[in-house]
Amino acid sequence: MSDTTLHGYADIAAVGTLLADPTRARVLAALADGRALPASVLAAEAGVAASTASEHLSRLVGGGLLVVERSGRHRYYRLASPEVAAAIEAMAVLAPAPPVRSLRQSTRAAALRRARSCYDHLAGRLGVAVTAALLDRQALVRTDGYAGNERAQGDPISAPLSEHPYRLGPEAGSVFAELGVDLADANDSRRPLLRFCVDWSEQRHHLSGALGAAILTRMESAGWVARQDSRRALRLTERGADELDRILGVALPA
Numbered sequence: 437m438s439d440t441t442l443h444g445y446a447d448i449a450a451v452g453t454l455l456a457d458p459t460r461a462r463v464l465a466a467l468a469d470g471r472a473l474p475a476s477v478l479a480a481e482a483g484v485a486a487s488t489a490s491e492h493l494s495r496l497v498g499g500g501l502l503v504v505e506r507s508g509r510h511r512y513y514r515l516a517s518p519e520v521a522a523a524i525e526a527m528a529v530l531a532p533a534p535p536v537r538s539l540r541q542s543t544r545a546a547a548l549r550r551a552r553s554c555y556d557h558l559a560g561r562l563g564v565a566v567t568a569a570l571l572d573r574q575a576l577v578r579t580d581g582y583a584g585n586e587r588a589q590g591d592p593i594s595a596p597l598s599e600h601p602y603r604l605g606p607e608a609g610s611v612f613a614e615l616g617v618d619l620a621d622a623n624d625s626r627r628p629l630l631r632f633c634v635d636w637s638e639q640r641h642h643l644s645g646a647l648g649a650a651i652l653t654r655m656e657s658a659g660w661v662a663r664q665d666s667r668r669a670l671r672l673t674e675r676g677a678d679e680l681d682r683i684l685g686v687a688l689p690a
Contacts, residue, residue: 454499455527459484460492464501464515468524471639472505472512472593480545507593549637551661551670557633557648558655562672562688564638566651569684575611576602576630576643585641587634594636596644602630614683615651616658622650 454460459482466481467473473481479489493513496502501520505512515521551562558566567585570576580601582588591597604619612619623629623646631645643651655661660676663669672680677690 450499451501451523454496454501457492459488460496463489463492463496463513464520464524467502467513467515468521470515470521471637472514473637474510474512477545477637478513505593508595510594512593547664547669547671551672552668553652553670554633554635554642554644556652557642557644558652558661558670559633559635559642560637560670562661562670562686563642564635564640565686565688566680566684567632567641567643569680569686570611570643571605573611573684574605574607576608577605578602587639587641591634593639594634596631596633597641600630600632600641602632602641604630611683612647616654617647617650619647622646625649 455464462482463478466478475489475493476486478493479486482489482492484492493502497504497513501516502513503516505514549560551558551560553559554563557563564585567576571578571584578585578601580588582601587593588601609619619629625646628645629647630643631648632641633644634640635642642648652661655676656663658676658679659673660679661670661672664671672688672690674690677688680686680688
């Protein structure tokens with residue numbers, strides 16, 4: 437830290453102006469866990485139109501609080517540094533809790549981040565948690581030296597992986613059987629048994645391919661998850677929460 441900053445000459449007001457707008461504050465809060473999210477998702481999180489979100493994102497980038505990362509045709513926004521996250525956390529300690537005035541505050545974007553279908557397999561926080569649990573139970577094994585299902589260096593922010601570092605583990609037969617998934621049936625598919633995607637909301641790997649599709653099909657047929665109004669968003673039922681906790685140790689609320 438420079439002497440100028442220590443003696444109070446930093447332009448705190450400029451940063452304060454950026455943080456003072458409720459929309460920009462919600463955008464920063466959505467990114468406070470270190471992930472990168474596209475403008476469309478941030479607009480939904482903030483409850484504003486895409487054009488309005490674009491204006492606010494430009495100001496946050498120009499003010500040095502956000503940076504932009506391209507992945508294919510899309511632009512993803514993330515906090516510019518750990519110091520920005522620390523500043524948000526520090527201000528949250530001082531700020532009062534906002535009153536809940538409408539159901540809109542529980543946004544569709546939040547529901548999609550909790551659990552959703554990604555084509556025909558499970559994604560979101562639930563999909564990532566199930567994949568991590570399959571690794572913990574040795575139904576899957578990772579072979580590239582990374583821990584768990586974290587995104588590897590060089591992986592895209594959000595995309596199916598053309599090559600992946602996973603294989604079936606020694607406990608695959610028993611674990612998938614307990615889930616109600618027949619490995620032989622899934623392996624008869626014309627598509628690869630194991631595929632993986634980088635989850636756009638969690639930025640970790642989730643299971644796709646024929647086996648991922650078989651898991652989601654089983655969870656829906658057993659009533660463990662249910663489609664919400666958007667069709668892509670999924671709701672974990674009480675029965676599903678109990679079964680996933682019992683079989684895999686996935687402790688997520690229904």
